[in-house]
Amino acid sequence: MAIDSDGTGPQAYPLFLDEPSDVDLLSFDAVASTVVEALLDPRLDPVALGLSGSWGSGKTSVLRIIGAQLRDGDKNVLVVETDPWRYDPQLGVKESLIGEILSALEKALPEEGFGEQSRSVIRRLMRRVDWTKALRLAATSAVTVTVPSLQGVLDLIKPPEQEDEPEPITDMVQFRAEFESLLASDALAEIGNVVVLVDDLDRCLPDTVVEVLETIRLFLSVPKMSFVLAADEERVAEAIATRFPGNQDAEEESPARLYLHKIVQTSVPVPALSDFDAEAYLVLLQIRTLVGAEEYAEIIRDVSTARRSGEWLDQVTSLQRDAFLEHRNVAIRIRPIVHEKTKGNPRRIKRFLNDLSVRLSIADKRGITLDAATIAKLMVLEQYFPADFQEVTGWLREQTLRSNITALETQAGTPSHAVDNGPAVTDEVPNNASSASGVQADDASDDVLDRNADGGADTHSDTSTAPSSDTASAKKFSGGLVRWARLSPSLGGKDIAPYLVLAASFTNVFLSSEGLPESIRDVATQLLSRSPAEARRVSDEVLAALSTQETTRLIGHIAGVIVDEPGLQSGGVGSMLRIARLRADAVTAVITGVKRIKPGDLKPGGLTQLRRDDPPSLVAALEAMARASGKQELVNAVELAKSGF
Template sequence: MTDALPASSLWLDEPALVDLLAFDAVAQTVAEAVLDDALDPVAIGVSGAWGSGKTTVLRLVRAALAERNLGPDKQILIVETDPWRYDPSVGAKETLIGEVLGALEKEIRDEAGIKGQARDLLKKLRSRVNWSKALQVAAKASLTLQLPGVDDLTKLISADSSAADGGEARGLEEFRTEFEKLMESKQLDHVKRVVVLVDDLDRCLHETVVGTLETIRLFLAVPKMSFVIAADEQKVADALRPRFQAAPNGTGADGRGESPEEAASLYLHKIVQTTVPLPALSRFDTEAYLVLLQLSHQLDKHELRPYIDRCAALRRESGLLDDLADIPGRDIAAEMTFASRLTPILYEKLRGNPRRIKRFLNDLRVRQSVANNRGITLAPEIVAKLMVLEVLLGDGFKRVLDWLAKGELRTQMQSLEAAAGRRVPADSPTDGVAEADSKEGVKQTTAERDAPTFADDGRVRAGGVGDGHRGIRFDVMRRSGWGRSGRCRVGWCRS
């Protein structure tokens, strides 16, 4: 088989710039919800496990919102924030509010008769944020029994911002009321919606998770504001749980037994009105993703587009991925064959997680490169099967290495091949293992019945022919670097 994976060019663990996962349907749904006038303000969740493509969906949402922008007088202002990257010395509340105010400041239009009105409101709001930061500095200093430095306070409380409100603004009290006035001001009348895209919240420390959600609920949830929060909903609830005492068994958060939902989830759902779950990849999606990932390193965006569109059409029509090869201009038989061979393994073992699939392919390329640099050319499907043992079926791989160390690898591989119903080469010692008979099938000897087999979980059964070897051909050991001497020639084993 032609090598469908060159031994270089790894895939970055970054959000995709091109949608290879057909997540555009999810993004369009979210974009429609955040712009719905009946949902104002609104917070929408995009939930999925780590590596499932949440950040990619946020990028698609941003693109979908840009397409809906109705010109200079009806703008959609997008604010992207990542609480995971917040400065730990500054509170999550102050950081998120500061990012929103900074984006709004650039949109303020000074017009005749109302010049300075919105800017004065903005200065007052900034003053409250600065005072809140100063109070945090003082609180932390008191815990360490140290007075805050003069520079720490003066850089947070500027004379200009404190004078803007006559010295009345202290902390975040009344912030929501003044922020709502700012959003209603004539100088921001051209901004029809502010959409805040929140990413990586499920990676944050518990206090950052709580602070971010409290900011959205208590300070920023005013008309014209929408939020899209990409996070694993269960992990966010885990972060909230220490703040709320669990209700007694069999009762709801109110103690009356009307709702089995715990307090942490109830609090989260009070802030996030609805959550769009990110679907795991189906078997078809997994195979299509493997094909498109390979093609993405060989084609530019324009050349790749017909394959993406064709996959989307086949998905809608419940068609077969084999029809993807009908697109003229390029032979993709190698990529299709490689994907079809890997899909049963990766779909089952990696549970349709795009990041884990990409990582597996990166590891595969590294192993191929090591073999190539040692003068050994290996077909990618051979390396992949070895990696399944090493990465996904660890117990089985340890058993193989044990056979290698004891000089039993070749004999054990022959036993497994015979137990799987495959012929043993005529020039190989059979050690009592009978070859398959073309008419009567496999005649099992005592050696065959006692031959070890691999279970689906990677463990090696001690005897009998099981179905655990499904999807893995054990003669790959001989073909991929373990020579007749039983020595590993590609550096697979670490010993």
């Protein structure tokens, strides 16, 4: 059980905000400090730098670290943070960007003396230019990558609002001169550099992207001004290309890239996460709610030290607490595939963990007791190998799940007996009705199910549609399935069917047995219900009226389901015993059906339902299976039932 971030209550499955982190979990400070050094280099004035990375790579987090380092390091730096994606479209892009910068400068001015004089200049810069007209003029000339001509400049002039106000600025060149003069004024002498951090540029519409770049190039590129543009360079170039037609296939020489490189001198890439980074990120996110802020900061520092010294996480002493063991194991197990499939993208990794938390919470509330590592492994299959996931859910529908899982893990070299197993399945029958094989998937996942520690099913030949064990073992599985099967933990001895039903329901996949005739589908659903009352609704008259073929198909279906879903075994065995008592022609099929269960997978619940009127051959078969299991509890269950004969 984890603790809420405020430390006030339980939070078993925490979600992680899809927002940039103020805590540097990935040593992005190395990237940030490189940018800061360039911004403070007096030889680069003015300068515009790109901070390039794909969606979710951590650009905003790096941008925040840059701002923090600038504020903490050089007190003569004025940092202006802006996000064009959030601009009010009614105000205009250029107006918004210039307005934010001028407002920040105005706040930095002293209250008296030169400050009042400079404040007057700022007001003139704000009021005298009609930026809506400036936008149109700039757009007509920007493709030339030059300052616009003076044609139409007088259209930019607004008449003075008061007679004593300074004369208006007459053109863009004059605006730049006034702006440059403002930055060089005595009032702003204490400010050595104005750094504008522009975020989310690659989220903006193409027109907004171009207008931001135009504003920087045409109006604001003067000494003491520095810009950092956080964006995916490819997306920005694509946005520029929509505004300025030309041969965009020329790569570096394309008009779009020429335009971008004219404004942005160089780009600093945000690197994708390494194997170490991905595993560290998975662990650090999961344990956040388990410790206080100070301890968490210490762990982050220890991980950062290990990263720089080339150590591994198992060498980080502060991570070796027992409370972190499960989270570390989950990270270790899923990291190889998650790291590859997310391409080392922090936001995608965080999203996977959020999805995992949601699944764990829903599964827990629906009585699915699989451990977190097992559900994480199944989620890897679902999210990153969707075609293979459909194949596995198809095994459940075809009643070959356990035999195929066993064969798959054998082919992958990770048989269940060689890997960790969970506690054995109990024989409890909860009082809620449904079956993964015969009802809507969403309803079936309400069952309360237990884990099974023993190996996969022994698929003896029978008259049902399920393939033999030889068929399953001879099957060749896809490379993706084999690779996934090698992830720990093994699934061969676990009751994963309830989770597969739940996961399939999220994608509207219906897992009823399509091969079962419609005439007996409802009968099968009721007989496999976890509610004894629901099973009893199938009357003896209905079972007696079934044809021999229907009865054989029904028995084969029940046998296949209880092999794949051990939690349904007690009810399934009881239903087959009931059919054998009513139908002499079904005894052979029932014996064949129960023999599909491995002796070691038998549970006492089915055996205790033996009665005096059961066919002797069937009683003998179950008694032999109980003795073959080597479990005294099963032998005792048969003897207890026979004592009542």
